Amino acid sequence: MQIRRIPLLLLASLVLAGCGYNPIQSKDEGVKAAWSEVVNQYQRRADxxxxxxxxxxxxAAHEEEVFTKVTEARASVGKINLTTDDLTNEAKxxxxxxxxxxxxxxxxxxMVVSENYPQLKADALFQNLQAQLEGTENRIAVARNRYIAAIQDYNTFVRSFPQNLTAMIFGYKTKANFTVENEKAISTAPTVDFNKPAAPAAQPPAQPAH
Known part of the structure; x- marks a missing residue:
């Protein structure tokens, strides 16, 4: 009985391989890895x-409205836990x-507010944070592009015949991608430049003692 099972298992393996099962697995893992990197870089920015x-x-202590908006936006980001299992949910x-x-x-x-405070721009800690933010924005752009490419590759594959039948049998669905009206906004990291001349502004409050 055991001997008879071996040819059947071999035949099943060949059928699955020919229908794209193994490539689907590989591409699905690629999407998960790409998404994990996107999340890591966004978390790096939030930190x-x-x-x-x-x-x-x-x-610039009096710029309270700006600080509130940043804090609230960071809190909103922290409330959304999007796992790799949620990637088929376009709404999420x-x-x-x-x-x-x-x-x-x-x-x-x-960043616009910071332009009005030359002393702030000269602060060593601020310069260090600026460099970290700029680097993180670049990493986010790279990670997003890799995710987009991985999703396009995966979705194209599972929609194509005959692997679409294999995907349907084993429950592999297409996954949601990032969407923007201007695709260049995804491939280009936001500019973070604190070296431009500061705009005229009222004198800043006295620098707190360190």
Missing amino acids: LVPNLVNTVKGY VKQFQAAQGELSSALSRL
């Missing part, structure tokens, strides 16, 4: 926010993307 806000507050992916977009916008407004 920078508290120190960044507190540093700017030291020189859009919600995740929207929250990250709000944080990006809030950070951009914070």
